[in-house]
Amino acid sequence: MDLPQGTLDLLILKTLALGPQHGWAISERIQQISNDALQILQGSLYPSLHRLERRGWISAHWGASENNRRAKYYELTRSGRRKLEGETAAWRKLVVVIGQILDTPYVK
């Protein structure tokens, strides 16, 4: 399934709303929740993370991972939380609108 652009950002923000995580855990979680339907090419995850960090919606710090190795943890910032809410609302509205268009019967 090809995700529309910007959707990956939304998924990352949502995943981080549950708590700070490092890149690999984010990738695992998205795969898990979507029941493997979203096999996001893991390589596109990191550019997104860096871009989101640049925009200030997530912040990063290095810490010890579950197996005591150094990992880069990301967490949602306050403006990131606002962005998530805004984008979620926009997404839901989009789904409704597109659904309406697709459900419109053909005019004979």
Added chain:
Amino acid sequence: MLNDLFYRIRTLFRSQAVEAELNDELRFHLERQVEKLVGAGVDREEATRQARRSLGGLEQVKEECRRARGVALIEALVQDIGYALRVLRKSPGFTAAVTLSLALGIGANTAVFSLIDAVMWRMLPVKNPEGLLLLVHGQGPTLNRTRLLRSSRPTPRRDSM
């Protein structure tokens, strides 16, 4: 937007550290992915291959991350300037000649401009420059009396003098 700017500035100044961090981050990801596959029974070599493949080309990912940081253009510019400086240092005669020419050219230009600016273009240090009158005392049929030449600014009313 300010955050964005600070991030980019910080990235510029810490570029080596940022690169090292990117390496560490991706290496950690690969390690965890390999562990996961090995835990699922895949042999280590195959797991490594699979992990790299699922990440995508490592250099490609790094390049994408660099682009996402938004300083690619400036970093390229800084690199080019550094290279240019190194090359110039190797031929000091040429560098001296070029620097001298540029200095003379810019200096001469600035001098001429300053002169013209002060003489012609600047407003006179008077409170009401358009009210200045140039008195001319002349001879001849049209100048049998002292005429007043106003400055070139048009005035709203006509004076009969």
